[in-house]
Amino acid sequence: MERTKEMTVIEKDWGKFVSLPISDKLKYFSKNSRIYDCLFAQQFDREILEYLFRISNTLRRITKTKEGMNFASSLLDHKRAILYFVQPSTRTFLSFLNACHILGIKTSEIRDTSISSEYKGESPEDSIRTFSSYVDLIIMRHPTPNFVEKSAWLMNRTKRPVPVINAGSSKDQHPTQALLDIYTLYRSFNGEIDGKTIAMVGDLKRGRTVRSLSYLMKNYKNMKLIYISPKEFAMEKDIIDFLKKNNISYYETTDFEEGIKEADAIYMTRIQDEHDKNGESKKVDYSGYCFKEKHLKIIKKDAIIMHPLPRRDEIDVKVDDDPRAMYWRQERNGMWVRAALMAYIFNVDSKIHIENNP
Amino acid sequence: MERTKEMTVIEKDWGKFVSLPISDKLKYFSKNSRIYDCLFAQQFDREILEYLFRISNTLRRITKTKEGMNFASSLLDHKRAILYFVQPSTRTFLSFLNACHILGIKTSEIRDTSISSEYKGESPEDSIRTFSSYVDLIIMRHPTPNFVEKSAWLMNRTKRPVPVINAGSSKDQHPTQALLDIYTLYRSFNGEIDGKTIAMVGDLKRGRTVRSLSYLMKNYKNMKLIYISPKEFAMEKDIIDFLKKNNISYYETTDFEEGIKEADAIYMTRIQDEHDKNGESKKVDYSGYCFKEKHLKIIKKDAIIMHPLPRRDEIDVKVDDDPRAMYWRQERNGMWVRAALMAYIFNVDSKIHIENNP
């Protein structure tokens, strides 16, 4: 409602609205000083990040018993969500679906747009509004740039808005992936991320996750970043400029073994060849940017190895058994932090804390 | 059981049964003087219509709180339904699915018949019987004429019948669409439909919804219908004959602006070109049958604008913000009235009324 009052000419015109800097948009996607639509990694500051992580920790702890799980799934058992996934994404889809199950949210799925009334000539905006008619939350993955944001913007202009969570929008934003990456650092380092050294390895140029992770490092103190990549896939200039501006320490190298030695966290990524225009990935020698069993000996004893998955051969399966291999837990962390986010959006986060942390 | 006793030679022979007039079939799809299988719009008389609308109103009112939603979803949490949608229909599918969620009914989905054991040569009748084995209710959309009816007929001849709800059968019947259209009139006019003027616009010749709506007008008194369409898409003679026989006032015009002026409800429809044989729709000038922003000025101040959706450009998106634009609420009404119908079929409707209308 405060939004409605403040609604200006710009806010009513999508073409103008979308061109605003993200910082100017944030209040449009908030309600009662809380994130209402979760669209950008930039919506998370340190306070909200750590609050969500504490909810995640509590949720995963209490749900180990039947009683605790029954408590969790009573929190939002009066809510219904739709998972609208136009792009294939088994991993993110299952993570969100099961996060809904944990909280008792009932779910509908649209995963194959060919089974859709869109064939009758409906606009994508009308489809979204239709889906929203039946539910209380939209979780959306969409290949069209800014379409998730536009849906949230559109919803907020209707008489029956429902929150929208971005589950991956084109190449640009995938805020809950950023959440789970930081949560994995938080959890692995017992809440002490400040001062750590994070190596990011691989296709840094086109990897959405390493870009978001770099960005969110500004929330922490004395971080040191090491970018390890073939020169063709070096981190883009906009992020480097961002680090400089925010005085975040970093260095770049093409030497994998040299780079991973001193890291507290090694974030591996696969080559993003789905963004190739002319098969340029094949010309790059990626073999030196794979974590093999032998590398377990040269990294720190308490380092952690991360990967957003799926992997190809960037990490040898033999590494999986090492206690420092964190990527499977990282994946599972996504479910917990997404559940925490939804509990927060629907304002039942305090129930989780009050009833379970005496 | 009464059905079994009365089962005659005709009722045992599908070929003979299907040729009976609908009025003769109704008792076969009833149980204890209630609708058991919901197949035809003709099953609804005014009494049952208004009863279902009162349940719908109560359901939507009480489910605004967590307690009320928990009450609603405890009503049928011991039941399981299958949504068997051979034809694509996101809208009707989601509406039914979420209506099930509201009542606590657990759901299975068959939406893509290629993922089916039918490939092993099973008959469609055997498939239906298989699906019914696991559930308490079948909600079916099927492109084959009379197939939904045949499924209900078949089920009723087995030892373990389950009710069947028609969610759209070929070109002929889509009874719950008719329900939601009338419910929208009922709700918008505070229960006073008698005496209203309803304009129906567009492809009246091939539109299933305007035909059903016309038919159901016989339940109300002093109705006036205005059919507005290009002459190629005028309402079919069988409906005109029906109106004459039932003394329902109507007139036909090709003049959109003239026609909508005096209407209390304007029911817009899109061109049904999926029924084209030789692209004949392209030859028709439909541009004069679109509701534009300027028309808001010429219609009655308390008129409502309806549309079964999806729309193309029959209604300009600028019309959406007008309080008289009722189509988005009409869509949502479908979920409530379908929930009411299922509550009624499973005989828990009295619980909704007794516990919530003191």
Add this chain to the structure above:
Amino acid sequence: MERTKEMTVIEKDWGKFVSLPISDKLKYFSKNSRIYDCLFAQQFDREILEYLFRISNTLRRITKTKEGMNFASSLLDHKRAILYFVQPSTRTFLSFLNACHILGIKTSEIRDTSISSEYKGESPEDSIRTFSSYVDLIIMRHPTPNFVEKSAWLMNRTKRPVPVINAGSSKDQHPTQALLDIYTLYRSFNGEIDGKTIAMVGDLKRGRTVRSLSYLMKNYKNMKLIYISPKEFAMEKDIIDFLKKNNISYYETTDFEEGIKEADAIYMTRIQDEHDKNGESKKVDYSGYCFKEKHLKIIKKDAIIMHPLPRRDEIDVKVDDDPRAMYWRQERNGMWVRAALMAYIFNVDSKIHIENNP
């Protein structure tokens, strides 16, 4: 944990493990002297079979009331399962899904592998591990020989194992189909299977169900098997050898009417032409191996007619109305026995018995 201690070199090497005889593998898929992963029909001895059947009987009895169904669906409402069905199978899929619903298990589905992150080059093993991250149980159907077993083996080597149930693996194993077949005998004969005569009819050579059923007959005393088939589809030598070794009485015939006369159960099967290499099925005259209405007169008065379904014309639809036609109930039995199996795997079977059999 006992498994971990005993883990030998062989158990760590899939290539070696898979070659072990099934009897040597069983302990690897057990936990606390219970079946943990359900992979092979050979995991069921008479004691466990009859125990599961008693659970099934209790479950189906108590769930006839709302209270009983609510009790059942509270048993595992803190658990989540994924149904990973790479091969189409509507019947088995729905049976498992609704068995989950009966116990309150929340479900995720992967039915179409094209909507999968596998397109990004992930290994099938990594996909399984990903799916397992979010759930407590994997129910899997897979066309690759031994892949279901490999998944269970792999899971048991991780820090967060979840049980795996085989819902049909390639041509070889489909243990819950065997369960429901025996349960149908058990239920139809009031628990007295010993001494019965079972006729199996049709494509015995390539039918997975008749092979499993034959194998499990060793759990019962004084059984007599009659194999009725065209000579091209006679039962394979390995099963015949097994019967001889276990002193199970049998005879083979090509004469359908002769064979079914003395049977207590007649297990019909369809021609398995999906296994044809050169359309060889078309050369076989199958017409004499179809159960027609006239055969109802020549079989025993209390015989039962079974079929794993789907059927083509092996059983005339006119036979469906005969009380001895058991195949529709057989299909439904699958849901109950699968629910019983899951209750057993999650150790809530005693709750079903204690609270419901005073």
